Structures are given as C-alpha cells and as structure tokens.
Amino acid sequence: MSAPPRPVPYDPQLLAGLAAFRELVEPFPLRADTILASRAHFAKVMPSLDAAIEGLPVRAEQHRAPGPPGAPEVALTVLRPRDPVHGAPGILGIHGGGLVLGDRFFGAGELAARVVQFGAVAVSVEYRLAPEHPAPAAAEDCYAALVWFARHAAEFGVAPERILVSGASAGGGLAAAVVLMARDRGGPALAGQLLDCPMLDDRNETVSSRQFAGIGVWDRYANAAAWTAALGARRGTESVPAYAAPARAAELAGLPPAFLTVGSAEVFRDETVRYASRIWAAGGRAELHVWSGGYHEFAGTTPEAEVSRSAVAARDSWLHRVFAR
Amino acid sequence: MLQPVPFDPAVAAALSTLPETEPTAYTAAKLPELRAAMAAQFAPVPAVIGDRPVDHTEHIVPGPAKLAVTVFSPRGSREPAGCLYNIHGGGMMLGNRDMDTPRLVALVLELGVVAVNIEYRLAPEHPDPVPVEDCYAGLLWTVENGARLGLDPDRVVVMGGSAGGGLAAGVALLARDRGGPRLAGQLLLCPMIDDTDTSVASRQYAGLGPWPREVNRAGWAQLLGERAGTDAVSQYAAPSRATEFGGLPPAFIEVGSAEGFRDEDVEYASRIWAAGGRAELHVWSGGCHGFDLYAPDAELTRIALTARASWLQRVLGS
Structure with a gap:
C-alpha cells in the first residue's frame, strides 16, 4: 500500500x-x-425547527405520506410562504448525515431561506436511517415523499413541473437516487436536481477519498463506516444498486438538469466530478462547481468566507435559471 | 453519434445570430483574410475605455521579435497593484490582443489591478514553440519592469481564453520548470490544452458551436504541423501532455458544458488536485465555447464573471 496522496490545502x-x-x-x-x-x-446540537425558521415569513406544517410498499408512512414537514402562492416552484429537501443520522429538521433553516427567496414551497422528508434500515430504504422513503409532493402540488400552489430535488452530502446522494427512480419508474417530471457535496459512491476508491483520510470533516473512514452501515457486506461489490449509490447507475441519460457543487479539499470531490462528466457524456445538462480549498459542507458552515459567498451566488443563479424555464 | 449537451437558451439565441463559417476555411492561405475580418471587429483601445478611469500605455518587449504590449492601469493608483498578464485566444492562428481589451478594462476597474496584454506571434508563420515562448518572454519583461509599471511582481496571475488559456497554462509550466517568476495564479478560460482531440466533448462538438472540432484541429495543425497528436508534442504547447502537476500556481479553470474543451479542462483540474494542488473548476451549464463573449447579457455570463472576480480577489488579496 503506497502512502496516501498529498491532500489539496x-x-x-x-x-x-x-x-x-x-x-x-x-x-x-x-x-x-x-x-x-x-x-x-x-x-442535541442541531437547531430545532422553530429556531430554524424564526423570524422568517414561513409556515411549517406536518404531514404524512404513504410509505413505500410494505413500509411505514413517511413524515414530512412542508415549509410554505406565509402568503398564498400560485404556480410556485417546489423543492423536495433531503437532509444529510451520512445515511446514519440527522432528521428532517436538519437543514430546515436553509430550506426556509429558499422558500422566502424564491417564493417556493419546500418539503423536508423524514427517511429511515441505516444501519437499522439498509439501503435503499432511505431512497424509497424520499421517492414516496416526491410522489406525494407532486400529487398534492396544486394544494400548495406549486406547479408540478417546477419541483426540484435538493440535498447535501447523504441528502445529495439520495436526491440523485430519487431522480433516477423518477426517470426509471415514469414518475414525476422534475425541474432539476441540486446535489451539494453529494455522497454518491460506496466504493471509496477515488484519489480524493484517499487524500482526505484522517483530516477534515467526513473523512475517508467516516465515509466507509457510513456506507458499510447502509450496505453491509454488499458495500464495494457488484450487487450495489444505483438507488443505493447513484455512482453505480449504468445510464445517466434522460435526467433533469443537475447542479453539482463540492469543495476541492474533500472526499466527495472526484465522485462528484465523475457524476457530472457522465451526465455530459450522455448529452445531459449539468453544471459543476469545484471550489478551491473547500471542505465538506464549507459554504453553509463558513458562510462569511469569500469562496462560500461565491458558491452561494452560483447556486442561486442556477436556481433562478431552472425555475425560469 | 454522440448526443451533444444542449446550449443554455440565452446562449442558443445568441449563437443563432452568428454567421456560419466553413471549417474548411481555416487554411494557411485563408488565414490572412480571416484575421483581417476578425481584427476589423475589435474596437481600438481608447474607444473601448471611453471616459472610464483607466490609463493605457504601449510598450515593446526588447528582443528580436519586438513584441508589442499594452498595459492598462487604474487611474491614480499609487500602491503596487496585482497584475493580470493576459494572452488572447484565436486557436493559436488568429486574433490579436485588442480582442481582450473589453474584458481587461472591466477587470482593471473592478479589481484595481494592472493588466498587461501581450501580442505574441501566430502560427503557422510562427509554429510551436514560438507562441508560448513569446508569451513567456512577455511575462519575464512584465515582472522585471514591475516597479515602473506599478505592479507587484509577487502578485501576477497569467490568464487567457481559449488558445490564450492554453498558452497561459503553458507559461505557468515554463515558469515552474525554469525557475521563473513565482505566479500568484493561472486563470484559464475555456483553455485549449489537448492536441489529441480524443475526448467525448471534442467529439460531441464536431460541426457544432462557435469552435467546432474541425476548427480546433486546424488550429493544432497550424501550431504543431505533423507533430499534432503524436508523442512529439511538448507539454508547453499542449499542457494536457504534462505528467507532473506539483508546484503549479493556483488555477481557475472555467469552461462551458456544451463545448469541445469541457473534458480536457475538467481533466486538467482533476490532475492538479490529484497532485495536491489548488484548482477551482467551473463548468457552466449549457455554455458554448466563449459564451461570455457571444452572450454578454445572459445570466450565465453574469454569474461566470462573478465567480472569476471572486477567485481573483482570493488569490490577489484586496
């Protein structure tokens, strides 16, 4: 085994x-x-829903969607503008946490901010976690939430064709999986997929996954532990389905426009670049940003840095472009 | 047949107004005519600057080639400023430095930098390594004359679009390998770096877009002659040929998703990262080659310029 490659600073x-x-x-x-x-x-450390939306002109409602076949119902939080909307964009938000932790209130503040910014309605989904619920249970729950959202879009003033799926880290990987399911199952037509530092590949074999071993947040070892929790003995074998790890998808044609954003100094860099490259090779629409020196989740957690401001501006530009279509 | 990535709607609208050029027109015999037609579209420097507070001076880089240089400075600046050393595009065979005056004047105003714009000699009259060596000579002149030009020689970013991006990357490799100036960065806009034309993107844009595969192949052939695509091509001519990516200055690599250079540019960034180097990569959805020039009012252009300025502020300091 050679020495680990030198990390990007x-x-x-x-x-x-x-x-x-x-x-x-x-x-x-x-x-x-x-x-x-x-x-x-x-x-314990994540802010509550009330704290996340405090002061914003946003209403939070709790709903339940039918679960995947044979599985329990899925809990949802709907965040909507205080004033009624019509033909609004919709965002299905999928929280991060390595497939093993977090709940639908993690990231609710970010979703609420998008609701205000775009006059959108957001749905945050409570999916089942690993290892108690192995993959693709989580992706199936998220897909059930998408189907429910599309079906009830009009009740919330949302134009069904303006719904996009969004997530960071594990939530980004699940968002990519939901989009694959929607394509393969003839499900809701989507406006886009926003994949923020997405967790896409269970194999943990890229250069970046070896560069960030024992440094930063969400390093190689944490990533390996999380994927093993989600996949057990299947991890890294040929029997990992695309809905569990979207990097495994054989075909990336026919997907809605993608926005992929990641730091250059993190494990998920190379798998994110690779996913974008495969979409382009299939003639698909994808925008890719790799931010110099960014760690995992840098933009949301150090928002005052210049690189984070630029990352947020690029994301908002893409949202404007896809919602304008 | 490979399916190309579609153009952004605003980019597609801009491209639909462009006149068609036959790829077969890019022969040595036709180049003087094409260059003259192109040059006629570039406004002279004073007209571009207008009444904006930017000064410009003309210089000659001493040496047998007597290369012309235009230097742009923010009016009234006293402190030594960061510097953008610019290399224009045109497939190594076309264009002149006036084509980049608008872009440079805007950056001088926005960032308070000095911009140095080099006129290098073109292929095929001056095949490789003349263009990249001219650009390197201009860089040395810039750094040596930093004090009188009002720039800080420790804060020089080499930049360029298309062929200029490839030459900027080549200059950065030369500076590293010859122990030349320590650069603050390399800003590579849709850089032309791979003479093999073998990527998926290069094949997706055969006969399509403002810089189709056939024209690109003509450019490499003018620069490299029969060496194009062979093992005899230098990394300084086609930086994708480099094998060692350590020790390079921070890179900013920007390209459209809907153009032939997409994959070679992504690959270049990936190889810098694999060596532990600093690179920022932006692949703008539906951007054609040089989309910011063809669709200046598009949202895609606005945000791409924002990202460039952000990175320049990070590497040059404010």
Missing part, C-alpha cells in the same frame, strides 16, 4: 470554520460502534 479563510464545524458535529470519529452516539450528539 484548505482555503485559509475556511480554517476556523472547519475547526468549529468539526468540533460541533464530529467531536469523536464516526465509526461502526459510534453511529448511535453520533446520532444522539447530532440531535
């Missing part, structure tokens, strides 16, 4: 934010035997 403006984020969410490393403790810690 972090942007100096991100160093303090990286240290703080790591201290907040990974005070101890995520491993098979710390998943439940990590989940409990995460639940």
Whole structure:
C-alpha cells in the first residue's frame, strides 16, 4: 500500500470554520460502534425547527405520506410562504448525515431561506436511517415523499413541473437516487436536481477519498463506516444498486438538469466530478462547481468566507435559471 | 453519434445570430483574410475605455521579435497593484490582443489591478514553440519592469481564453520548470490544452458551436504541423501532455458544458488536485465555447464573471 496522496490545502479563510464545524458535529470519529452516539450528539446540537425558521415569513406544517410498499408512512414537514402562492416552484429537501443520522429538521433553516427567496414551497422528508434500515430504504422513503409532493402540488400552489430535488452530502446522494427512480419508474417530471457535496459512491476508491483520510470533516473512514452501515457486506461489490449509490447507475441519460457543487479539499470531490462528466457524456445538462480549498459542507458552515459567498451566488443563479424555464 | 449537451437558451439565441463559417476555411492561405475580418471587429483601445478611469500605455518587449504590449492601469493608483498578464485566444492562428481589451478594462476597474496584454506571434508563420515562448518572454519583461509599471511582481496571475488559456497554462509550466517568476495564479478560460482531440466533448462538438472540432484541429495543425497528436508534442504547447502537476500556481479553470474543451479542462483540474494542488473548476451549464463573449447579457455570463472576480480577489488579496 503506497502512502496516501498529498491532500489539496484548505482555503485559509475556511480554517476556523472547519475547526468549529468539526468540533460541533464530529467531536469523536464516526465509526461502526459510534453511529448511535453520533446520532444522539447530532440531535442535541442541531437547531430545532422553530429556531430554524424564526423570524422568517414561513409556515411549517406536518404531514404524512404513504410509505413505500410494505413500509411505514413517511413524515414530512412542508415549509410554505406565509402568503398564498400560485404556480410556485417546489423543492423536495433531503437532509444529510451520512445515511446514519440527522432528521428532517436538519437543514430546515436553509430550506426556509429558499422558500422566502424564491417564493417556493419546500418539503423536508423524514427517511429511515441505516444501519437499522439498509439501503435503499432511505431512497424509497424520499421517492414516496416526491410522489406525494407532486400529487398534492396544486394544494400548495406549486406547479408540478417546477419541483426540484435538493440535498447535501447523504441528502445529495439520495436526491440523485430519487431522480433516477423518477426517470426509471415514469414518475414525476422534475425541474432539476441540486446535489451539494453529494455522497454518491460506496466504493471509496477515488484519489480524493484517499487524500482526505484522517483530516477534515467526513473523512475517508467516516465515509466507509457510513456506507458499510447502509450496505453491509454488499458495500464495494457488484450487487450495489444505483438507488443505493447513484455512482453505480449504468445510464445517466434522460435526467433533469443537475447542479453539482463540492469543495476541492474533500472526499466527495472526484465522485462528484465523475457524476457530472457522465451526465455530459450522455448529452445531459449539468453544471459543476469545484471550489478551491473547500471542505465538506464549507459554504453553509463558513458562510462569511469569500469562496462560500461565491458558491452561494452560483447556486442561486442556477436556481433562478431552472425555475425560469 | 454522440448526443451533444444542449446550449443554455440565452446562449442558443445568441449563437443563432452568428454567421456560419466553413471549417474548411481555416487554411494557411485563408488565414490572412480571416484575421483581417476578425481584427476589423475589435474596437481600438481608447474607444473601448471611453471616459472610464483607466490609463493605457504601449510598450515593446526588447528582443528580436519586438513584441508589442499594452498595459492598462487604474487611474491614480499609487500602491503596487496585482497584475493580470493576459494572452488572447484565436486557436493559436488568429486574433490579436485588442480582442481582450473589453474584458481587461472591466477587470482593471473592478479589481484595481494592472493588466498587461501581450501580442505574441501566430502560427503557422510562427509554429510551436514560438507562441508560448513569446508569451513567456512577455511575462519575464512584465515582472522585471514591475516597479515602473506599478505592479507587484509577487502578485501576477497569467490568464487567457481559449488558445490564450492554453498558452497561459503553458507559461505557468515554463515558469515552474525554469525557475521563473513565482505566479500568484493561472486563470484559464475555456483553455485549449489537448492536441489529441480524443475526448467525448471534442467529439460531441464536431460541426457544432462557435469552435467546432474541425476548427480546433486546424488550429493544432497550424501550431504543431505533423507533430499534432503524436508523442512529439511538448507539454508547453499542449499542457494536457504534462505528467507532473506539483508546484503549479493556483488555477481557475472555467469552461462551458456544451463545448469541445469541457473534458480536457475538467481533466486538467482533476490532475492538479490529484497532485495536491489548488484548482477551482467551473463548468457552466449549457455554455458554448466563449459564451461570455457571444452572450454578454445572459445570466450565465453574469454569474461566470462573478465567480472569476471572486477567485481573483482570493488569490490577489484586496
């Protein structure tokens, strides 16, 4: 085994934010035997829904959608503008947390901000976590939420053809999976897929996955532990379905426009670049941004850095472009 | 037949107004005519600047080639400024430095930098390595004359679009390998770096878009002659040929998803990262080659220019 490749350095403006984020969410490393403790810690440090939407002109409602065949109902939080909307864009938001932790209120503040910014209606989905519920249970729950959202779009003032799927990290991987399901099953036509530092590939074999071993947040070892929780002995074998790890998809044609954004200094860099490249090779629409020196989730957790401001501006531009169509 | 990535709607609208050029027109015999027609479209420097507070001076890089250089400075600046050393595009066989005056004047105003715009000699009259060596000579002149030009020689970014992006990448490799100036960055806009024309993207844009595969092949053939596509091509001519990516200045690589250079540019960024280097990559959805020039009012152009300025602020400091 050769020495690990030299990592890409972090942007100096991100160093303090990286240290703080790591201290907040990974005070101890995520491993098979710390998943439940990590989940409990995460639940404790994440802001509540009320705190996330405080002061915003947004209403939160709780709903339940029929679950996937043979599975329980799926809990949903709908975030809508306080004033009624018509023909509005819709965002299905899928939270992150390595497929093993987090809940639908994680990231609700970000979703609520998009609701205000775009006059959109957002749905945040509570999906089942690994290892108790192996893949693709989570993706199936998210797909059930999408079907429910599309069916009830008019009740919320949403134009069904303006719904896009969005997620960061594990949520980005699940968003990509939901989009594949919608294509393959003749499901709802989607306006786009917003994949923020997405977790797409269970194999953990890229250069970037080896460069970020033991450094940063969500390093190689945490990623391996999470994928093993989701896939068990199947991880890295030929029997991993695309809905569990979208990098495994054989065919990436016929997908809605994608926005892929990732830091250059993180595990998911290369798999994100590869996913975009495969969409283009199939003649599909994808925008890719790899931000110099960005760590995993840098833009949301160090928003004051110049690179984060630029990343947010690019994302908002893409949202304007896809919602304008 | 490979399915191409579709153009952004605003880009497609802009492209539909362009006159068609036969790819077969890019022969050595036709180049003088094409160059003259192109040059006629570029406004002279004073007309581009208008009443905006930018000064410009003309210089000659000493040497047998007597290369012309235009230097743009923000009016009234006193502190040594960051510098953009610019190399124009045109497939190594076309264009002149006036084509980039609008882009440079805008950056001088926005960022308070000095811009140096080099007139290098073109192929096929001056085949490889003349263009990249001219550009390197101009860089050395810029750094040596930094004090009198009002620029900080430690804050020089080499930049260029298309062939200029390829030459900028080549200059960055030369500066590293010859122990030349320590560059603050390399801003590579849809850079032309791979003479093999073997990528998926290069095949998706055969006969399509403002810089189709056939024209690109003509450019490489003018620059490299019979060496094009063979193992005899230098990394300084076609930077995709480089094998060592350590020790390069931070890179900014921008390209459209709907153009022939997409994959070679993504690959170049990926190889810099694999070596532990600093690179930022933007692949704009539906952007054609040089989309910011063809569709200046598109949202895609607005945000692409924002991302460029953001990166330049990060590497040059404010």
